[in-house]
Amino acid sequence: METETVPLAPALARAVRRLTDAGVASPRFDAEELAAFVLGVPRSRLLLVDGLERTQLTRFDDLVADRASRIPLQHLTGLAGFRHLELAVGPGVFVPRPETELLAGWAIERARAVAAPVVVDLCSGSGAITLAVANECPDATVYGVERETMALAWARRNADARAAAGDRPVTLVQGDATAPDVLAELDGGVDVVVTNPPYVPDRSTVSPEVADHDPPAALWGGPDGLDVVRGLLVRAAALLRPGGWLGIEHADVQGESLPALVRRHPAFEDVTDHRDLADRPRFTTARRRKVAAGETDQPRIES
Template sequence: MQTVPLAPTLARAVRRLTEAGVSSPRFDAEELAAFVLGVPRSRLLLADGFDRDRAARFDELVGERARRVPLQHLTGVAGFRHLELAVGPGVFVPRPETELLAGWGIAEASRLNGPVVVDLCSGSGAIALAIANECPAATVYGVEREEMALAWARRNAESRAAAGDRPVTLVHGDATAPDVLAALDGTVDVVVTNPPYVPDGSTVSPEVADHDPAAALWGGPDGLDVVRRLLTRAAALLKPGGVIGIEHADVQGESLPALVRRHAAFEDAVDHRDLADRPRYTTARRRKLAG
């Protein structure tokens, strides 16, 4: 069977994606080629090329990516720490920078004996499932309001449980509501959250604007409307001395820690930077009871 050579086909795809304004054209072209060929990207250069059907499929996917459909929607998966998560329309695609918040949560939970961890605004379940994967002693809960996102999280949770990870309990509800996980009030060791925090009116990429669910993005005029309500819920959930980690936009490196410091329930608020040295998430500790 005649094959379509890999190198020139990839080169054309990279040019097409570059012209379309895709931020990582070579990576995305190689990921799509590896997906079509059914090989890891690390072994792509060992492939002989495409047959005609796969070449046509690759061209179709490159066209979709050039129209700024997210890469993860085209392949159906998003890598997150040691996991591959199923994603698609209706759920926020987990970002690499969120791995840092997950790593913080894992480190905090791993210091404890049988910790209880709650992931508020869980989305695809990325943070909750990463903690369950890397800290098997933890009892982990995730809360998600949007039904489509919750369906993706449940799919991912079932997959990870089948792979041997400790099951994560997923709850359908508003993460800011006082009755959500109310039975856990005062018993939780670690709360993590990647909430909607984009300030209204911000410019975002077409992948985000057109494909990420609005409910996972917009956080009011300063981006902190949801966070304000989450702090109250987290304060009730956490035991004295328990900790919270909150992801935020890089423009909130001062405003979000200041918000946490003004909340009477929290102390020791510290902001953390990502690998590009941008403000990325804030952590704090639940105050211990007086006396």
């Protein structure tokens, strides 16, 4: 006896309407991703699918209901795409965003310009940037630093999966990325430091997916969003070799304040801000300068 199927198109249309009514930002994309997840096919192959079996339709409807309640799409599928990788994500870890791929790409370009580069990803989270660098720059030695236990567990899971797939293993360290003893053995020898730190200003309005499901430690950065960054600048200055590069993601409202903060630190020069594909300020880069005899390398105290 043939298994009864339900046409996919009307099921998708209902899901899109439900997600639209719930305020989901990308209702059609999310509905198609959930359908593809249930069917076990890439989203690009949905046009070749005739329909859903009854059990699949029930599962699809349940997932759409969860998404309408603003559970992140990536928590429902358990995966987040990042550059050429699929990363396992879920409760307790920040879901990597597409805009962070630009910062990762910049770090990869800088690393490729150096023979056998050493790269450090501070505030590694799921390991997205750490593992993207290892995947696309196979001669790099890559370290990731993450303080939160649950996030580090996700990063280690992803690192194990990438190592099994043939990528060069990375070193993941649990610790406060601003602490002077974290990776102190690398001080003065790192080619690229990259970070996607907590930078959301306190009391900012964020979506339910972020407010209710991203870990607070990965989001909030103090009144101006730059509290963690201030400590990271000191740590990055110690880690980097003269001429090494620093890249820091920031909020679109920090396109002037974060570069200005980096410029005030005497260890950095060639400070540049970069925009994302939506033409919003997204990340700042700088080069570690050499310290001449008699000069100080300590940041000036802000009034």
